[in-house]
Amino acid sequence: MNQKKEYYFPEGFWWGSASSAAQSEGAADRDGKSPSIWDYWYSIEPQRFHDQIGPQDTSGFYDHYKEDIKLLKELGHNSFRTGIQWSRLIPDGQGEVNQKAVDFYNDVFNELIALGIEPIVTLYHFDMPLALQQIGGWESREVVDAFTDYAKICFELFGDRVKFWVTFNEPVVPVEGGYLYDFHYPNVIDGRRAVQVGFNEILASAKAIEAYHKMELGGKIGIVLNVRPTYPRDPDNQGDIEAALAKDIFFNRSFLDPCVKGIFPKKLIKFLLENEVLPEYSKQDLKIIRDNTIDFLGVNYYSPSRAKERETKLELKEGLFMPDIYFEDYVWPEAKMNPYRGWEIYEKGIYDICKDIIENYDNIPFYISENGMGVESEERFLNEDGIIEDNYRIDFIKDHLRWLHKAIQEGANCMGYHLWTFIDNWSWCNAYKNRYGLVSLDLDTQKRTVKKSGRWFKELSDNNGFAE
Numbered sequence: 001m002n003q004k005k006e007y008y009f010p011e012g013f014w015w016g017s018a019s020s021a022a023q024s025e026g027a028a029d030r031d032g033k034s035p036s037i038w039d040y041w042y043s044i045e046p047q048r049f050h051d052q053i054g055p056q057d058t059s060g061f062y063d064h065y066k067e068d069i070k071l072l073k074e075l076g077h078n079s080f081r082t083g084i085q086w087s088r089l090i091p092d093g094q095g096e097v098n099q100k101a102v103d104f105y106n107d108v109f110n111e112l113i114a115l116g117i118e119p120i121v122t123l124y125h126f127d128m129p130l131a132l133q134q135i136g137g138w139e140s141r142e143v144v145d146a147f148t149d150y151a152k153i154c155f156e157l158f159g160d161r162v163k164f165w166v167t168f169n170e171p172v173v174p175v176e177g178g179y180l181y182d183f184h185y186p187n188v189i190d191g192r193r194a195v196q197v198g199f200n201e202i203l204a205s206a207k208a209i210e211a212y213h214k215m216e217l218g219g220k221i222g223i224v225l226n227v228r229p230t231y232p233r234d235p236d237n238q239g240d241i242e243a244a245l246a247k248d249i250f251f252n253r254s255f256l257d258p259c260v261k262g263i264f265p266k267k268l269i270k271f272l273l274e275n276e277v278l279p280e281y282s283k284q285d286l287k288i289i290r291d292n293t294i295d296f297l298g299v300n301y302y303s304p305s306r307a308k309e310r311e312t313k314l315e316l317k318e319g320l321f322m323p324d325i326y327f328e329d330y331v332w333p334e335a336k337m338n339p340y341r342g343w344e345i346y347e348k349g350i351y352d353i354c355k356d357i358i359e360n361y362d363n364i365p366f367y368i369s370e371n372g373m374g375v376e377s378e379e380r381f382l383n384e385d386g387i388i389e390d391n392y393r394i395d396f397i398k399d400h401l402r403w404l405h406k407a408i409q410e411g412a413n414c415m416g417y418h419l420w421t422f423i424d425n426w427s428w429c430n431a432y433k434n435r436y437g438l439v440s441l442d443l444d445t446q447k448r449t450v451k452k453s454g455r456w457f458k459e460l461s462d463n464n465g466f467a468e
């Protein structure tokens with residue numbers, strides 16, 4: 001008889017999911033919330049959003065949080081990452097605190113804790129208050145200081161109960177989206193400004209960490225990075241190897257190194273010097289970054305990254321620097337693709353990240369803070385009982401968990417696995433095109449229906465793993 005293979009995880013492993021405030025709350029202009037860059041961008045360019053659905057039409061967590069938190073419990077969550085919307089808590093970005101927001105977030109965290117679900121709370125998830133974007137957003141030192149104050153206010157208000165804080169979700173995305181590749185507001189394409197934005201986010205994160213540690217609230221603070229293991233087209237070709245290395249340095253190590261080790265990669269500094277695009281900084285900034293590293297890391301993993309030596313000359317807009325002068329993106333012809341999102345699915349990537357953390361980042365405690373699969377037109381998979389049979393999602397999760405399990409067996413210090421996300425939610429420019437949830441959302445009625453994967457996820461969590 002064939003022996004079953006077992007994939008069980010360490011005791012106390014976090015099973016749950018991640019969401020973000022801006023993508024789930026809705027109530028975008030109610031109860032004192034002011035516009036974020038998303039509300040504003042949608043108001044001026046709705047055609048940039050799938051089906052012209054904007055951030056006011058979300059899964060309505062602001063009104064449905066009680067039933068949603070019960071659902072989390074039913075889905076086997078022992079932990080859940082959500083966030084605070086800066087533009088709800090402090091409508092002008094700095095200054096007065098909105099009491100209605102305080103009440104709302106208090107209630108959310110209390111409900112989670114009452115049901116035994118550990119809240120992990122993100123402070124910044126792409127959602128700059130418009131008032132602060134108008135004074136320069138992450139390019140501005142004033143905004144760095146405003147973020148530090150906002151973080152302190154959150155720790156003071158909720159830090160007695162929230163024991164896991166995340167300063168930023170994927171800080172490289174505002175750099176790429178907002179300042180390099182035009183998929184976030186303010187749609188700038190300028191490598192020099194992008195470098196400043198990245199530096200200021202890292203500094204803001206370190207300053208928030210410094211403040212949190214000083215307050216001695218007994219919890220932990222970290223950051224969530226989207227780590228994309230970067231592979232060369234041909235592993236034996238020096239040009240391809242160097243291209244992959246450069247891409248890795250610009251988009252992974254540029255954040256991993258300062259956040260985990262407190263220093264920037266030497267090679268990154270060399271690239272920036274070569275192009276005369278070092279950010280404005282002071283010695284004191286570097287000291288703050290060096291002395292205030294994270295307690296834990298969140299790793300979002302969807303897709304690997306691939307690169308080849310440049311084959312075409314990059315035309316630089318007005319001569320402005322772009323990191324792409326050092327590499328060209330490469331699509332592996334044999335890649336397994338998620339055709340809806342256009343992202344490669346490469347399960348072993350999760351293992352390679354774990355090995356990298358063990359070998360190069362002192363095996364810092366980390367968890368998989370997002371992994372998931374967005375699929376279009378899921379109503380195709382409705383069964384007679386009106387349940388979406390999303391076997392592909394179950395397979396996707398299992399395929400990644402097998403590799404994660406192997407890495408843990410080999411010593412990775414991984415604390416948990418969170419899916420993106422528990423209920424179909426609004427996604428940045430894609431709105432509701434691709435559905436990621438364990439629970440489906442009827443956009444017209446706001447009705448929630450658990451998918452097959454949701455039931456399976458509950459078993460997964462109850463059993464702390466699976467056998468097959």
Ligand code: BGP
Nearest residue numbers: 020169170374420427428430434
């Ligand atoms: C991550 C973000 C999430 C989420 C997810 C899915 O990068 O942290 O906010 O949106 O990706 O991506 P998308 O919604 O673009 O399909």
